Amino acid sequence: xxxxxxxxxxxxxxxxxxxxxxxxxxxxxxxxxxxxxxxxxxxxxxxxxxxxxxxxxxxxxxxxxxxxxxxxxxxxxxxxxxxxxxxxxxxxxxxxxxxxxxxxxxxxxxxxxxxxxxxxxxxxxxxxxxxxxxxxxxxxxxxxxxxxxxxxxxxxxxxxxxxxxxxxxxxxxxxxxxxxxxxxxxxxxxxxxxxxxxxxxxxxxxxxxxxxxxxxxxxxxxxx
Ligand code: AMP
Numbered sequence: 326x327x328x329x330x331x332x333x334x335x336x337x338x339x340x341x342x343x344x345x346x347x348x349x350x351x352x353x354x355x356x357x358x359x360x361x362x363x364x365x366x367x368x369x370x371x372x373x374x375x376x377x378x379x380x381x382x383x384x385x386x387x388x389x390x391x392x393x394x395x396x397x398x399x400x401x402x403x404x405x406x407x408x409x410x411x412x413x414x415x416x417x418x419x420x421x422x423x424x425x426x427x428x429x430x431x432x433x434x435x436x437x438x439x440x441x442x443x444x445x446x447x448x449x450x451x452x453x454x455x456x457x458x459x460x461x462x463x464x465x466x467x468x469x470x471x472x473x474x475x476x477x478x479x480x481x482x483x484x485x486x487x488x489x490x491x492x493x494x495x496x497x498x499x500x501x502x503x504x505x506x507x508x509x510x511x512x513x514x515x516x517x518x519x520x521x522x523x524x525x526x527x528x529x530x531x532x533x534x535x536x537x538x539x540x541x542x543x544x545x546x547x548x549x
Contacts, residue, residue, distance in 0.1 A: 328408035329354060329540065330433060332415070334510070335441035336503045337496065338448040338455065339525045340532060341412045342464045344441065347533045348410055352540070355404045359396055359414040361462050363387060384490050384498035386416055386506060393423045400427065408436075416507045421514075437543055438514040439536060441525035445500055452496050456485040470529075 329352070333341045345356045363381060366374030373395065377387045386392075396414050399405065415421040428434050443451075454467040458478035465472050465485060472479050490499065514520040521539045525532055 328406075328433065328436070329543070330408055330428070330436045331410045331540075332435060332438040332514075333410060333412045333441065334438050334507075334514075335525055336443055336445070336448050337499045338452040339441040339443045340451075340529060341441060342462070343470070343529050344532060344536060345410060345412050346464070347529075348536065351537065352408075352410075354408045354410050355402075356410045356412065357396070357399055357405065357414070358412040358462075359392055359416075360412070362395060362399065364462070382489055382495075384495040384502060386502055389417055389419045389423070392416070393420060393427075396420075396424070397427050401431070415510060418509050418513060421510050435514075435519055437539070438510075438520050439539060440511060440520060440522045441532065442522055443525040447526060448500060449493070449496060452491050453493065455491050456487055458483045458485050 331354075333345060335341055342358070345358070348354070349356045363374070363377045367378050367381070368374070373391060376391060380387045392414065396411075400409060415424050425435070451466065451469075454469070456465045456467060456472075456476075457463065458465075458481060460478065460481050460483035463478050463480050464470070465478075472485060476485050477483075478485055489495070511520060523532060523535050523539070527535075
């Protein structure tokens with residue numbers, strides 16, 4: 326089996342983080358979230374973090390050149406050599422083209438892009454209840470996936486908070502940005518026969534089953 330280089334796609338709140346947590350334990354692939362990496366940079370006060378924060382707070386995209394450089398470094402780290410799961414990157418056509426360029430220089434390619442599809446009104450409902458732990462970014466939802474103790478992460482005991490960019494007006498802008506700038510990538514991967522659509526309105530377990538089935542098929546196709 327050759328490497329599995331996967332992209333998780335979908336609007337904010339589609340459940341990419343939840344699915345990634347499951348996939349990470351099912352497959353030994355590093356999960357690479359550009360949003361998590363940026364938040365880490367903001368927390369540590371790096372130059373990149375300072376530059377990125379103003380865009381993130383507004384729900385806008387961080388400029389392509391900054392993101393591409395950060396992602397390219399991460400994809401070349403030793404743990405990503407046998408495959409990876411990308412979440413939140415690429416997010417513009419330009420980033421998609423840069424990713425292809427980088428991978429082809431490394432004699433690699435994207436195996437598939439998995440679109441977790443969820444309508445806007447469901448996104449808003451989900452995001453308003455979303456909470457993340459301050460330490461490692463584990464995800465919860467106050468109604469659908471509450472922690473055992475309110476406000477405390479089950480996995481590492483740290484505090485749960487609402488991300489600033491999960492506040493309602495910022496969410497509206499993030500959805501707008503998704504439709505305008507990220508959706509063109511669906512066609513980009515469709516044309517290359519790489520896009521797989523998954524109904525993200527179903528339960529997390531069902532979505533996970535579907536993703537696993539898609540991955541199993543990809544592996545079979547690869548073995549043929
Ligand atoms: P996420 O956690 O993936 O929703 O990302 C949070 C925020 O980080 C986004 O709203 C953007 O401001 C920024 N961001 C994350 N990934 C990217 C990307 N690939 N391109 C541009 N901005 C990004």
